[in-house]
Amino acid sequence: MRIPLSSPDITELEKDLVMEVLDSGQLGLGPKAKQFEEQLSEYIGSRFAIACNSGTSALHMLIRALGIRDGDEVITTPFSFVASSNCILFERAKPVFIDIDEKTLNMDVTQIENKITERTKAILPVHVFGQPANMDEILKIARKYNLPVLEDACEAIGAKWNGKLAGSFGTAGVFAFYPNKQVTTGEGGIIVTDDEELAAVCYSLRNQGRGNDVQWLSHIRLGFNYRLDEMSAALGTAQMKRIEEILKKRQQVAAMYLEKLRDIPEIILPTIDARAEMSWFVFVIRFIEGIQRNQMMEGLLKRGIGCRPYFTPIHLQPFYVEQFGYQTGDFPVTERVSQSTLALPFYNRLTEQEVDQVIRAIREELQIFR
Structure with missing residues (x-):
């Protein structure tokens, strides 16, 4: 008997909703992505949710939207999937690593302050394997130095720290939905935040930098094609129901x-x-x-x-x-x-x-x- 490392949990509900999209003929920029965003916003308790094509894209958009650029530094962990650091390099900033706690495998919060410099622009904790990092201490340090906190909760949807959901603590949180994740859209990710200005920039960045009035072929900034397609969103809406x-x-x-x-x-x-x-x-x-x-x-x-x-x-x-x-x-x-x-x-x-x-x-x- 072969036992795979992972396998997605797909039911008839997922199949029906994906087929609904295929039958509709609207495979992109449709209602399912919006519905998926609303589900995540309600679940996390955030004002905004911005769906995109991967957790990596979500992290990249946040780094860019915060104006992190050449020579800036972001404090994060070396014990993670490489995307949590690559997203910093995409904007020519530098990931500054701190070692991990040997028990929880999350970043050792006692080392954060020693790595903060005048170039530090954010803290990016990763909730490794679905266990939240020590958000109390991370937020305490972030407030002291007036730093945004970007939660990489790509592995941690539904996890809680002191009863509060991972992804809801920082300036913004990110979830990912690869097939081995708890919730899958095949490929996909999402940003959750209460920051209206940050959300507006991310909505624009994911759709080629279009203005928020979504005028056809009107682009106000350099953006990306980081959109989530409707089939993936439909799969996600079914998974979130379950x-x-x-x-x-x-x-x-x-x-x-x-x-x-x-x-x-x-x-x-x-x-x-x-x-x-x-x-x-x-x-x-x-x-x-x-x-x-x-x-x-x-x-x-x-x-x-x-x-x-x-x-x-x-x-x-x-x-x-x-x-x-x-x-x-x-x-x-x-x-x-x-x-x-x-x-x-x-x-x-x-x-x-x-x-x-x-x-x-x-x-x-x-x-x-x-």
Whole structure:
């Protein structure tokens, strides 16, 4: 039996709404994208929601809309998908990394102030794997230095910090909807914010820089084609109707893993901050020192068990090394954690039988190291 790393949860509702769009003949700039925006705005409690074609595009628009440019700095984490830093480079600014907390894997908030300079223009925390960063401390520092906070909540829709939804704390938040996310539109992303001026600029940027009166071929700034198509939006509207069901299913799968893996001494399970409510994007375990993660991964893959390292440190990506001269040892906690992480198969419809199969395979592969 092959068990994939991820698999989207698509029902007849999703199929029906996508077919509704196809039958309508209006495949772009239609009502479904607007409906999807309204759903996200209502869910998060934001005044505005700007749908676009990816989480990367959403982050890029925010960086540009805030006027972050050449030589500016944005404080963020090296333990993330590379897009959370690339969006800063798109505007020729510089991501300034701080190391992570070894338990939560989010940015170590005690290090933020030491990295703030006169060139710092924003803080960009990432809610890694669906666990919110310490937003209390991040906002406290941001207010002290009058810095905007851009929440990369691409992996964290439905997560909460002290009872408040991720994405609703900062100047703006971003969600992404790739097929392995909790909610999917195939490809897609969205910005949520209460800032009317920021929202207006982002609405314009995603549609080739058109003015907000949307006059045909009237462009008031340099923009992009970052629009979300109607088929993707329809898929998203169906998923948002089911979001509580989806999040509950993922919680149940995570609970199975947590219970069934707890007695394996070579494994470090996810640590959830007491103030956080997790929205499970992936299920990532870590191995103790002496267990070769890559060897474990190869063994599981040979058994048909989908698995991948999460994440490779951004600062050690070849382009970043070439561009900035980063070296091994620059962010030791990130590097140590990254060498031991492994994402296991995780999706809504993963059965207990399949979870048991994954765990049997892990136990058998671990025998090599005993």
